[in-house]
Structure formats: structure tokens, C-alpha cells
Amino acid sequence: MRAMTLEEVGGPLVLRHHEVPLPGPREVRLRVEACGVCRTDLHLVDGELPDLALPIVPGHEVVGWVECVGSDVDELIPGQRVGVPWLGSTCGSCRYCRSGRENLCDAPEFTGYTRPGGFASHLVARADFCIPLGQADPATVAPLLCAGLIGWRALARVDRARTIGVYGFGAAAHLMTQIARHQGRRVLAFTRPGDLAAQDFARDHGVVWAGGSDMAAPEPLDAAIIFAPAGELVPQALRSVRKGGRVVCGGIHMSDIPSMPYRWLWEERELVSVANLTRADARAFFAEACRASVHATTRHYHLEDANQALDDLRHGRFQGAAVLVP
Ligand SMILES: [Zn+2]
């Protein structure tokens, strides 16, 4: 098998060839068809995630078909197409697993971080954490497995907010906006200052306003969702939401949040984060994505060009999501 492997912090990823792995009990081996590239992969390469054990193969938006199954696998059969998301395994017994919050499990494993990921031709995954997928185009579905899901969970956290500001209009935001509009909400997009291409891209997705994140919101927001990993957006977003409004941080890593006057939080404004996703989120999201006819805008790269894809993501050189195809 081929795998783009991170061997030292800062990269680059290196192409390595290995024996095709055998699935253990309760595991399946996939032939990878496509794997999305997520900002978390950049944080990983940059050494911004704790306890990184190298070498590791990144990639947690994996679509593939089941090539063979290990022992005790009932739910999947060879030939079936599945998705493998970030949450690769949980303990099933901690307080969070027992209370429907497996995304916060005390002993989780993450695809492409603590387990091998999908920047590869093959992947072994826990069968019960694979998401059965239909016949949709693998490269178009891949970004839904993290960008789509995190957008979904972030949107759930804003409850009934009608007017939502989104900071950072990349893979997650363009998918989330489609769902939000389907639900009858209004979305305002805040991009990097001067990024007119991203603002046009946001308007193409039906946002009611698009501008730079250095601009004041043109109307009070019921809620804001921050996908960009920039801590200075937190005070800005808090100032843009009305009384009782909520600001949701959707990223796994963010630069430090600057200090700010308490009055920007006062009047029952709330600041929360979302972390990982549950399998229940995945089921609910894929059903809603189907109803809303969610479509990912993608740029395709060969697996061996993973470093180029990461670099293009870092510098905002494409709209939507990058996808590696082995
Ligand atoms: Zn991700």
C-alpha cells in the first residue's frame, strides 16, 4: 500500500510503501477512493495537537469500499462503500460514552491522528465507526465526513438562531450554509479581509451579506460560528451578537483569544466550542444533507500531491474543499 506519512513535525509528508494491513477483530480494511483534506491536518503537521506520536498517516474524511473484514464484524460486508470520520474509536464505558456524548470520550482514538488515516491507498478502521454510504461520488462525499459534520454540530449549538454570522468561509462553512438556508435561516459570511474570491463564493451559496472579518456586522446577529482558527475573531464575534446570543467555536485549535472587556460577554452572551462528532450526529447529518441536496465544491489532487493540497489550503488558494484521490 501507499501512504503519505508525517515523520517529523513541520512535514513534508513522505510517500511510504508498506504491506497491506490485515484487519483485526471488529475491524475492516478499506480500499480508499477519496480522502478530504481538513484544517486539522494542517494543525497536525504543524505540531499544534498534543501528544502527537510520529510517524502518522493523516486524513480523516475517508471514503472507500470494504475490501475484507476481520472477525466478529456483522454490520459490514466486502464491496460496501463506507465513510471513516475523525472519531475512530471510543471506550464505550466512560461517563461521556454512557451519556450519549461519545464525542467527549475519555479514551478516544482519532483517525489520522492516533490511528492511521486516509492519506493512503488502504485503511483499517473499526467497523462500528464506519458510516455506510450510498452510491454517491466518493470525492464529493469525502468533505462531508468532517467539514460537513462539524458544521452540522456547530449549527445545532446555535439552537433557533435565525440570523447567523460565519467567520471563515471554507469547507465547513459552505456546507453548513446550504443546510442553514434549507432550514430557513439567514447567513452572513466574514472572510479574511480582502479575500474577494471567498466573498463571491459565499454569495454563490446564498449568504445575505459577505465581507471582511475586519468589518462590523451590518445587522445584529442572533449567533455566530467561527471556523477560522484565529482567536482575535472571538471578541469580534461577541460584539456582533445581540443580547443572549451565542458564539460557537468550531475548530480543534485556535490562536490565543485576546483579553477583552467583560461587557462584551455580558447580557447573557455565551461562548462555547464543539469537539469531535458522535455517530448519532453522522446519521442525522447525512439524512439532512440528503434532504437539503448538499453539494461540496471540491478540488482534486493525486494522493502523492498531498503536500501541495495542504499548502494550497494553508494559503487559501481554492474555494471549498481539497480531496486526495489515490
Ligand atoms: Zn477535520
Ligand SMILES: [Zn+2]
Ligand atoms: Zn468513552
